Amino acid sequence: MKLHCLGTAGYHPSETRQTSCYFLPESGIVLDAGAGLFRLPSLIETDHLDILLSHSHLDHICGLTFLLSVVFQRPVSEVRVWGEPEKLAAIQSHLFSEAIFPVELDVQWKPVVAGHAFPLAGDSMVLPFALEHPGGSVGYRIDWPDRSMAYVTDTTADPTAEYVPVVRGVDLLLHECNFRASQDEWAIKTGHSSTDRVGRTAAAIAARQTWLVHLNPLETSDDPVGIADAESNCPGIGVAEDLQVIDF
Numbered sequence: 399m400k401l402h403c404l405g406t407a408g409y410h411p412s413e414t415r416q417t418s419c420y421f422l423p424e425s426g427i428v429l430d431a432g433a434g435l436f437r438l439p440s441l442i443e444t445d446h447l448d449i450l451l452s453h454s455h456l457d458h459i460c461g462l463t464f465l466l467s468v469v470f471q472r473p474v475s476e477v478r479v480w481g482e483p484e485k486l487a488a489i490q491s492h493l494f495s496e497a498i499f500p501v502e503l504d505v506q507w508k509p510v511v512a513g514h515a516f517p518l519a520g521d522s523m524v525l526p527f528a529l530e531h532p533g534g535s536v537g538y539r540i541d542w543p544d545r546s547m548a549y550v551t552d553t554t555a556d557p558t559a560e561y562v563p564v565v566r567g568v569d570l571l572l573h574e575c576n577f578r579a580s581q582d583e584w585a586i587k588t589g590h591s592s593t594d595r596v597g598r599t600a601a602a603i604a605a606r607q608t609w610l611v612h613l614n615p616l617e618t619s620d621d622p623v624g625i626a627d628a629e630s631n632c633p634g635i636g637v638a639e640d641l642q643v644i645d646f
């Protein structure tokens with residue numbers, strides 16, 4: 399199974415990172431619809447797209463307005479956008495209000511409820527689970543017959559959090575890490591994670607591979623999170639890059 403990192407930044411794009419968007423071409427599953435979504439067309443292998451939204455903050459949804467261009471370049475018969483009902487309602491009434499985006503999109507809006515799993519095409523089972531974040535967010539665990547992954551973004555990592563047992567032992571964990579260990583106060587204040595707490599949480603989850611995502615766009619060095627502060631608890635943990643393809 400391959401996962402394409404189309405956007406690994408939080409908040410706003412940088413010269414090298416678009417905002418949150420990940421793609422599983424074999425299943426047609428898109429995780430979040432940030433600015434990286436414009437990169438989708440040449441990668442599409444299915445006749446449908448299932449876009450799973452963690453929440454409706456702009457860095458996770460602005461790319462929905464690029465869907466016209468995506469399906470113009472690579473037509474598909476169905477696009478489904480999944481998210482919590484109040485988030486979908488906010489997107490429809492605000493992002494797609496006539497004053498902001500005056501063209502109607504041909505998509506199906508599909509509600510999810512934390513704790514209630516549902517099947518998707520390509521024999522995958524998707525389990526949304528609640529995450530602590532201002533306004534609320536959901537993570538997703540996806541299981542295929544022989545593979546599993548979890549997407550945990552926009553929350554404050556904690557080894558004792560309720561989501562830890564839900565995703566324990568997955569083959570691939572994408573976990574947000576917006577701040578360095580020294581910026582933990584900011585992480586807590588904004589509902590995000592810092593390197594040290596992600597390392598301890600990733601150790602408790604014990605995924606086969608763990609990659610850090612939702613990186614601070616102001617961090618432009620080769621070491622945007624101070625990875626050593628996570629490696630001490632979780633050896634092998636990596637920082638995802640835009641256009642990286644993760645095999646799991």
Ligand SMILES: [Zn+2]
Nearest residue numbers: 408409457552
């Ligand atoms: Zn975000």
Ligand SMILES: [Zn+2]
Nearest residue numbers: 453455531552
């Ligand atoms: Zn957010």
